[in-house]
Amino acid sequence: MNAVAQLQKLKPNLSQGDIYSDRVCSLFDEVPHAGEAVAISDGIWLLRLPLDSVLDHINVYVLADETGWTLVDTGNNTPACRTALQAAFDDGLFAHRPITRVIATHYHPDHIGLAGLLCDRGAVFQTTQACWLHARWLQLEQRDLPCAQDINFVERVGIKGVELAAFRRRAPSNYSDLVLPIPYAYQRIREGDRLKIGSRYWTVRLGYGHAAEHATLWSEDGFVITGDQILPGMSSNLSVHPSEPDADLVSEWVESCRRFAKLAQSETVCLPGHNLPFTGVETRCKQMIASQAAVLNRLSAHLTRPCTVIDCLAVVYRRQLQPHERGTMIAETLGYLNHLHQRGIVKRELADDRAYLWYRANSLDQERRVCFDNPEC
Numbered sequence: 411m412n413a414v415a416q417l418q419k420l421k422p423n424l425s426q427g428d429i430y431s432d433r434v435c436s437l438f439d440e441v442p443h444a445g446e447a448v449a450i451s452d453g454i455w456l457l458r459l460p461l462d463s464v465l466d467h468i469n470v471y472v473l474a475d476e477t478g479w480t481l482v483d484t485g486n487n488t489p490a491c492r493t494a495l496q497a498a499f500d501d502g503l504f505a506h507r508p509i510t511r512v513i514a515t516h517y518h519p520d521h522i523g524l525a526g527l528l529c530d531r532g533a534v535f536q537t538t539q540a541c542w543l544h545a546r547w548l549q550l551e552q553r554d555l556p557c558a559q560d561i562n563f564v565e566r567v568g569i570k571g572v573e574l575a576a577f578r579r580r581a582p583s584n585y586s587d588l589v590l591p592i593p594y595a596y597q598r599i600r601e602g603d604r605l606k607i608g609s610r611y612w613t614v615r616l617g618y619g620h621a622a623e624h625a626t627l628w629s630e631d632g633f634v635i636t637g638d639q640i641l642p643g644m645s646s647n648l649s650v651h652p653s654e655p656d657a658d659l660v661s662e663w664v665e666s667c668r669r670f671a672k673l674a675q676s677e678t679v680c681l682p683g684h685n686l687p688f689t690g691v692e693t694r695c696k697q698m699i700a701s702q703a704a705v706l707n708r709l710s711a712h713l714t715r716p717c718t719v720i721d722c723l724a725v726v727y728r729r730q731l732q733p734h735e736r737g738t739m740i741a742e743t744l745g746y747l748n749h750l751h752q753r754g755i756v757k758r759e760l761a762d763d764r765a766y767l768w769y770r771a772n773s774l775d776q777e778r779r780v781c782f783d784n785p786e787c
């Protein structure tokens with residue numbers, strides 16, 4: 411039985427017409443409550459955990475294993491997430507069996523933050539090598555003040571004056587604020603690995619751009635757990651980090667989405683890290699690629715005069731941003747500019763105040779538009 415048919419068995423009021431189109435269709439009419447577990451199929455549950463941020467939840471997935479539960483992603487190390495997870499596994503629906511395995515799709519705190527707690531209780535930790543190394547490295551980077559590279563990074567994007575002075579004095583948020591110590595020992599998962607979890611086999615497919623070696627899990631009966639690599643209703647964040655300020659994450663991410671679009675069948679059910687399960691994975695991948703191309707074209711059309719990253723924020727996000735909400739958006743906008751720069755569409759120069767000024771390499775009448783429809787483009 412394919413994944414959609416299994417879901418229909420559990421939720422008979424799903425609309426047949428919507429499910430079998432290739433449009434992006436949510437498979438839930440109601441949003442689960444924080445802490446609520448929703449059965450997806452025999453041996454698969456979505457467990458929604460609360461987050462204290464603009465994004466107010468994460469979906470983790472509970473898979474029935476031979477002797478207990480495999481948990482895919484964990485939530486971050488906050489009282490709200492810990493409490494919800496412990497309620498489900500210590501007292502609730504899953505209390506009668508142990509968590510035997512934790513799989514982290516990627517190193518971001520909301521996906522890996524409680525792995526240490528669960529592995530201390532005996533669960534095996536499985537993730538990609540890049541995820542494990544990155545998470546362990548970030549936990550070594552504990553700082554009371556920004557380092558020289560952090561300051562360099564914010565100067566390059568155009569932060570100056572009072573705001574720069576405040577940044578120099580402000581304690582940065584540290585990875586370990588939301589992540590328990592990452593388990594010292596792990597089992598590495600690689601591209602193409604087949605993981606037997608209960609009665610199902612899941613094939614590991616790795617994505618890039620949002621996080622290095624982001625694991626996605628594809629079951630033989632048509633489910634795919636995608637973490638943050640493929641999301642409905644929002645774009646995957648492609649933020650450049652000060653440790654690799656020239657990174658072109660857009661190219662990596664588009665390449666991954668093209669691969670995933672080909673892997674998906676029309677009835678594949680996507681189980682994402684945020685928002686609700688849906689069908690139409692191929693369409694969703696193409697939508698996400700098209701929306702990235704639209705942002706890149708809007709940005710390059712704007713750069714007829716030299717601009718800093720800060721100057722570009724309103725063009726990318728189509729509204730004025732307040733300083734307190736700009737952090738991730740600055741990192742993402744830099745990623746767009748890096749992509750245009752590495753394709754030769756824009757150039758950059760270092761100004762006297764140490765900010766990069768970005769501008770179009772050609773005039774508008776020689777416009778080169780970004781189009782990801784053609785893999786050669």
Ligand SMILES: [Zn+2]
Nearest residue numbers: 516518620638
């Ligand atoms: Zn993430």
